[in-house]
Amino acid sequence: MExxxxxxxxxxxKLAVDKCVIIAAEKLIExxxxxxxxxxxxxxxxxxxDYLGMENHNAPRFAVIYCLKSTKxxxxxxxxxxxxxxxxxxxxxxxxxxxxxxxxxxxxxxxxVFENHRNLKRLLNHVEFEGHPLRKxxxxxxxxxxxxxxxxxxxxxxxxxxxxxxxxxx
Amino acid sequence: xxxxxxxxxxxxxxELVSWGRSHSLWPFPYGTACCAIEFMSTxxxxxxxxxxxxxxxxxxxxxxxxxxxxxxxxxxxxxxLKRIYEQMAEPKWVISMGACACSGGFYDCYCTVPGIxxxxxxxxYIGGCPSRPEAFFDAMIELQEKIKNESYMQERKKKLKEQWxxxxxxx
Numbered sequence: 295m296e297x298x299x300x301x302x303x304x305x306x307x308k309l310a311v312d313k314c315v316i317i318a319a320e321k322l323i324e325x326x327x328x329x330x331x332x333x334x335x336x337x338x339x340x341x342x343x344d345y346l347g348m349e350n351h352n353a354p355r356f357a358v359i360y361c362l363k364s365t366k367x368x369x370x371x372x373x374x375x376x377x378x379x380x381x382x383x384x385x386x387x388x389x390x391x392x393x394x395x396x397x398x399x400x401x402x403x404x405x406x407v408f409e410n411h412r413n414l415k416r417l418l419n420h421v422e423f424e425g426h427p428l429r430k431x432x433x434x435x436x437x438x439x440x441x442x443x444x445x446x447x448x449x450x451x452x453x454x455x456x457x458x459x460x461x462x463x464x
Numbered sequence: 465x466x467x468x469x470x471x472x473x474x475x476x477x478x479e480l481v482s483w484g485r486s487h488s489l490w491p492f493p494y495g496t497a498c499c500a501i502e503f504m505s506t507x508x509x510x511x512x513x514x515x516x517x518x519x520x521x522x523x524x525x526x527x528x529x530x531x532x533x534x535x536x537x538x539x540x541x542x543x544x545l546k547r548i549y550e551q552m553a554e555p556k557w558v559i560s561m562g563a564c565a566c567s568g569g570f571y572d573c574y575c576t577v578p579g580i581x582x583x584x585x586x587x588x589y590i591g592g593c594p595s596r597p598e599a600f601f602d603a604m605i606e607l608q609e610k611i612k613n614e615s616y617m618q619e620r621k622k623k624l625k626e627q628w629x630x631x632x633x634x635x
Binding site: 419420423427432434436437438439440441442443444 | 539540542543544547573574575578
């Protein structure tokens with residue numbers, strides 16, 4: 295944690311009870327690569343936070359938190375990246391493959407765009423769904439009626455092809 | 465009306481068909497949450513739903529009579545549920561099991577359907593979170609009563625009339 299603070303100008307998060315540092319969005323990839331080399335081998339979760347309407351909050355609207363764990367030293371560390379609306383973060387799916395789905399989830403619920411993500415589609419919500427439901431300005435009572443069945447054919451075919459099957463189209 | 469009073473043969477046939485239907489209700493378990501666990505308990509040896517003639521749980525909608533919706537239905541799932549209901553052959557009945565299926569329960573949010581009666585017609589509602597097997601039995605007995613009061617000949621007459629109208633319209 296000390297080396298992170300020195301190398302990447304990270305700031306310890308005063309609100310956190312555990313190890314958590316606030317880091318600039320540009321330095322995220324370097325920091326995560328550095329951490330992966332230093333035994334943080336598991337990316338547990340990516341979490342989005344919307345601070346809209348929060349009192350005494352003088353930072354950008356959104357925050358993305360990366361929860362990392364080291365299975366060797368049994369350590370945990372959180373990286374917090376603060377971004378405003380319209381800004382983007384670069385994807386971590388090159389470093390941790392699991393980040394692919396976790397970033398899709400954060401994009402689905404908060405609308406935070408991850409750059410260079412190879413398949414930024416909705417993960418939890420339906421394809422016809424409009425808006426990002428965990429944003430604070432999404433109306434809580436709003437219901438959306440969906441009519442089409444969700445077709446997973448293209449994803450299934452892509453998956454089969456990666457497993458070495460040949461998909462014959464009709 | 466003269467037509468509403470069936471003769472001896474038709475009356476006995478009515479009774480026979482409704483009796484047969486009401487004692488061989490094959491459920492289709494549409495289980496999505498904890499109510500489905502209670503449904504499994506209802507089916508298994510301790511409570512034994514086969515006493516009602518419902519021992520066959522059919523996992524294809526084409527062979528099922530009762531759609532037992534047990535659990536939370538999300539908007540993403542709603543088209544699938546509707547499709548399954550449409551795939552079931554007539555006659556068909558629907559049991560809505562538990563608070564979530566009846567009204568959305570405590571999931572008052574963007575993703576949960578506020579009651580499956582927004583999508584498909586429901587015959588029997590069961591309360592509870594989750595509802596107990598006894599409640600499911602109560603609903604089945606009530607459904608049997610309902611089926612016994614239905615008239616097979618009246619249904620058939622209605623259907624034949626519809627077919628005749630269709631034929632006339634086509635010709």
